[in-house]
Amino acid sequence: MDTAASTSRQEIRCDDCGQNRPGYDIVHFGSIEKGYRQLCSRCFNTEVAKATGMEGFEHAAFDSIALSDCNGENHEFHFRSRLLVSGIALDAFELRDGNPAGYLFQIIGDAGEDQFALFGRLVEKMRRALSVKHLNNDDYGLQISDQGIVRGRIESDESPDGGLPLLVIDGREIGWEQFGQMLMTYEGSQFKLTIADKSEEL
Ligand SMILES: [Zn+2]
Known part of the structure; x- marks a missing residue:
């Protein structure tokens, strides 16, 4: 392997x-x-x-x-x-x-x-x-699931055009721009961002 x-x-x-x-x-x-x-x-x-x-x-x-x-x-x-x-x-x-x-x-x-x-x-x-997935694949690609809640981890993007967060959601790496596109589905909505230590449970 x-x-x-x-x-x-x-x-x-x-x-x-x-x-x-x-x-x-x-x-x-x-x-x-x-x-x-x-x-x-x-x-x-x-x-x-x-x-x-x-x-x-x-x-x-x-x-x-x-x-x-x-x-x-x-x-x-x-x-x-x-x-x-x-x-x-x-x-x-x-x-x-x-x-x-x-x-x-x-x-x-x-x-x-x-x-x-x-x-x-x-x-x-x-x-x-x-037991929870925050993203799902639909006809438009990867989207935030219907619950409208995303939990994940903030990492750093080590690619040449890095300097932006790399998110790990459902165990998969999601680029900042990719996440931004997912948010566009919710244009006009509000959001709430909570940041917590990795040992905490959200
Ligand atoms: Zn030793």
């Missing part, structure tokens, strides 16, 4: 445990004075737990899972966790060319929270999100 091949091409060796891990699982850890090390999530979380006195913390690694959306299309999700000073962030994402792309979800739990319980809450959140 293409994805797997490109993932393995981008593997980076963890400076602590020496294992080769995909690029998305590596954190640059350290400071300008002391220098940086490339650590896998497990070693990074273990270091943070040690530094913050979280005795007994054990990193839980989660295998990838496939979830289907409301159109019956399967999405393969990978997971990574990051221990923060005040909690733990668990991310779920799809991969394209070995990098996180498409649907991306995050949940933040308390530092002491059971990681499997947190994982369960994240999967429920993912299921809720995958």
